Amino acid sequence: MFQPVSVFIGLRYLRAKRRNHFISFISLISMLGIAVGVMTLITVLSVMNGFERELRERILGMVSHATIQSVDGQFPDWPEVVDSVRSFPEVMGAAAYVERETLIDGRETAGALIRGIDPSAEPSVSDLDELMLRGELSDLKAGEWGIVLGVGLAARLGVGPGDRVTVFAPRIRATPAGVIPQVRQFEVVGFFEAGVHEYDTALALMHYADAQKLFRMGDNISGIRLKLEDMMAAPVVAREIGEQLPGFYRIRDWTQQNANFFRAVQTEKTVMFIILSLIIAVAAFNIISTLVMVVTDKQADIAILKTMGLDPARIRQVFMIQGSFIGIIGTAIGVILGIGLALNVQEAVAFVERILSIDVLSAEVYYISDLPSELRLSDVVRFASLALVLSLVSTIYPAWRAAKTDAVEALRYE
16 A cells, blocks of 8 residues: 555664664564553453353253243153254254252251252253262162252251251141141252352252152253254344244253353453553654654755655555554564463463462462463454554554645744
8 A cells, every 4th residue: 555665764764773762662562562552451351251261151051951841831742842953953952851949968967959950961961970979860869859059059058978958948838737838858869069169058959759749840841951062153043943842841051041250351351452452552652752753853855855755645555554563563573472371371470480389370269279260263363453543543643744744834944
């Protein structure tokens, strides 16, 4: 887009030794500011992507990618539906579940979410079998009234393996002695730890057949949980399954069930992007200062170029070339440093911890004790483009001012 003579002069000004060393210093600061801004954006957003991925995997380790529920609460044909959805190529696993909120009484009493599961099918839809601290999911056998508790819930109840707890069903029954709640004693056969407070302190697992009896559901279940080959395609796959299944069912995917949480994470990433972009904006303002001083310093040169026939458009291009190259070099340095730091952030943090003898993410406080990072090409392109655009925009005013230079006034005292 630039003519060769403008490119030549602009690059000549860029690499020439200036009489005013302060201008060179400001140019260097501008270049480093853009590099630091781009590097910081890439690194911070990569770390936030990593935390988002870790949280998503931990949450989805406890919940399903999609769930199928009946519209009227009656689900007697669920075995046929399970067989039907397993035939879809996108579905990796399907398992029935029963879910109710209730009270559990041990040494203390606490509210809990009871989830009745099929121990043989549960590993195909969740990571619960990998999260067990004590016992196994296979210890939940129909008719033996065993229960698995989250570690936080077990601590609240004050119980351990082998202890017995009383589960209160959310229904009452009438007897000659009056109205009494439906209760049942269960034996604690294991603990799990998901690393998500909501589940560790409030979720209890039992065999779905025991849950059906406890809640007097007959052959009904609460729904069917699905694990998909591509969880990011859950909204589309869930809609396709709903359209092909016979009958009427309510199908929800994980993006709907955890919409508020992931929307909050996305909002935080957007705010961080805006805040950190101000570093690049400040560096762009430095480019304006640099070019304004260069234009003032090169008044005589500009006047001579004009008398030699260089039109105002080419004069503008000279200084746009100079400012743009400051932005290009700074952006390139920032991209290289940002990618390198984002790919090795854990090693960098470990080095800082060794030097300062501190724990940035102590395993005793944080469940995620490592600093995860997920570098995305789209983020690198977006940040580099932002830096280049701001650098180019910052050259417009100084270049316009250079083009408006009066050759007669500039050469009067030369």
